[in-house]
Amino acid sequence: xxxxxxxxxxxxxxxxxxxxxxxxxxxxxxxxxxxxxxxxxxxxxxxxxxxxxxxxxxxxxxxxxxxx
Amino acid sequence: xxxxxxxxxxxxxxxxxxxxxxxxxxxxxxxxxxxxxxxxxxxxxxxxxxxxxxxxxxxxxxxxxxxxxxxxxxxxxxxxxxxxxxxxxxxxxxxxxxxxxxxxxxxxxxxxxxxxxxxxxxxxxxxxxxxxxxxxxxxxxxxxxxxxxxxxxxxxxxxxxxxxxxxxxxxxxxxxxxxxxxxxxxxxxxxxxxxxxxxxxxxxxxxxxxxxxxxxxxxxxxxxxxxxxxxxxxxxxxxxxxxxxxxxxxxxxxxxxxxxxxxxxxxxxxxxxxxxxxxxxxxxxxxxxxxxxxxxxxxxxxxxxxxxxxxxxxxxxxxxxxxxxxxxxxxxxxxxxxxxxxxxxxxxxxxxxxxxxxxxxxxxxxxxxxxxxxxxxxxxxxxxxxxxxxxxxxxxxxxxxxxxxxxxxxxxxxxxxxxxxxxxxxxxxxxxxxx
Numbered sequence: 365x366x367x368x369x370x371x372x373x374x375x376x377x378x379x380x381x382x383x384x385x386x387x388x389x390x391x392x393x394x395x396x397x398x399x400x401x402x403x404x405x406x407x408x409x410x411x412x413x414x415x416x417x418x419x420x421x422x423x424x425x426x427x428x429x430x431x432x
Numbered sequence: 433x434x435x436x437x438x439x440x441x442x443x444x445x446x447x448x449x450x451x452x453x454x455x456x457x458x459x460x461x462x463x464x465x466x467x468x469x470x471x472x473x474x475x476x477x478x479x480x481x482x483x484x485x486x487x488x489x490x491x492x493x494x495x496x497x498x499x500x501x502x503x504x505x506x507x508x509x510x511x512x513x514x515x516x517x518x519x520x521x522x523x524x525x526x527x528x529x530x531x532x533x534x535x536x537x538x539x540x541x542x543x544x545x546x547x548x549x550x551x552x553x554x555x556x557x558x559x560x561x562x563x564x565x566x567x568x569x570x571x572x573x574x575x576x577x578x579x580x581x582x583x584x585x586x587x588x589x590x591x592x593x594x595x596x597x598x599x600x601x602x603x604x605x606x607x608x609x610x611x612x613x614x615x616x617x618x619x620x621x622x623x624x625x626x627x628x629x630x631x632x633x634x635x636x637x638x639x640x641x642x643x644x645x646x647x648x649x650x651x652x653x654x655x656x657x658x659x660x661x662x663x664x665x666x667x668x669x670x671x672x673x674x675x676x677x678x679x680x681x682x683x684x685x686x687x688x689x690x691x692x693x694x695x696x697x698x699x700x701x702x703x704x705x706x707x708x709x710x711x712x713x714x715x716x717x718x719x720x721x722x723x724x725x726x727x728x729x730x731x732x733x734x735x736x737x738x739x740x741x742x743x744x745x746x747x748x749x750x751x752x753x754x755x756x757x758x759x760x761x762x763x764x765x766x767x768x769x770x771x772x773x774x775x776x777x778x779x780x781x782x783x784x785x786x787x788x789x790x791x792x793x794x795x796x797x798x799x800x801x802x803x804x805x806x807x808x809x810x811x812x813x814x815x816x817x818x819x820x821x822x823x824x825x826x827x828x829x830x831x832x833x834x835x836x837x838x839x840x841x842x843x844x845x846x847x848x849x850x851x852x853x854x855x856x857x858x859x860x861x862x863x864x865x866x867x
Contacts (some may be wrong), residue, residue, distance in 0.1 A: 406850065408685060412853065414850045415789065418785075419785035422788040425792060
């Protein structure tokens, strides 16, 4: 087996971001189901929050590339 | 009229279905040709067996690969190049190079004498420049002759300097090898580059794509602007009716809610960023037309993020700076130890993630497509097994079309997310105090 331990860290960060984005998406679906008329507001905020959570995973990916 | 419209939709689908097998056949043909001719090269190496370093001197395209290099191929195709390939035609691009003490050099990249399926490396050096691994490099040694010189190959040796292992490239000519100097990069050594005495300002594939899209956008928007003047109070027509909903979406869903009362001032910036990113994202999805990966290039996304950073920093009001440097209502000890350092870091992390998000999403999409197309060559054992290649094509072509469809969505979403975050950062910086 070859590879770097940084790749494992990258995978762990992706799990964290996955849980985060999943929670955001799930809650947003709940909220839309409850208040379909607020769809637009919820959608914009959902994507904004998901993008912020995703940022952590992206930084981890770059760290994995840098720290070989 | 309706039939005509459905025909227009069918054409790209047909291009996809026909285009991939054509490329497959071409690549197969190429590998078969290579398996016959590197015999002379092999005997040459045998004679020099004692000289171990010379043994690695070769052109990558001449080595008959025993296994398909999926990672190498994918990374080669997402990288920038000094050639513009449309279908099976290679268009050489101008090289603009500068070396300290040597001056400027302008010439066509066809002087490097690359062949189609090895266009990452040139068989010829020109004016002490050589094309190796898709990048122009300079031969430092003044003993190397100027003008067009046929090379014997390249070799890459891993050398350890100051505890860092670096791969150093050499060009082989006339039994000797010459060290290749990489171009200057602005990554401050983060990705193994740094400032050297050689600068590359060439019009590469990415630069040409960027210019093309900019011209296309300029032409499109000027014609639309004209249409609004001449067709005042009439229903939108043609390109106008495609752009207008997107324009209204950016204005009503992004600019107005996030920017507050000053939304009009920043709307042109948001729209320019949106259409530039969207245009390049979509342009990169066209498989035969160059397949450029502009928004999947860290340098391009870095500049876009720097634009956001500069706009946010310049427009930041007193309220914004006080919240960064001296958050009101928090004990001073916490401010000094935690809040202020974190907020200052956050100022830079925001554009940094903006840069990475676009880069990572677009690059990942390209790599997935290239890997799935690579299945054809993996199953086909590089042209040895036709049934394997056909099986691979049956699996890969629908999968690729599926992934490309998702990538169309990603192209829109990433352009949207970029301007959404830009708008929210600008909005946070220009917000007036309300407590």
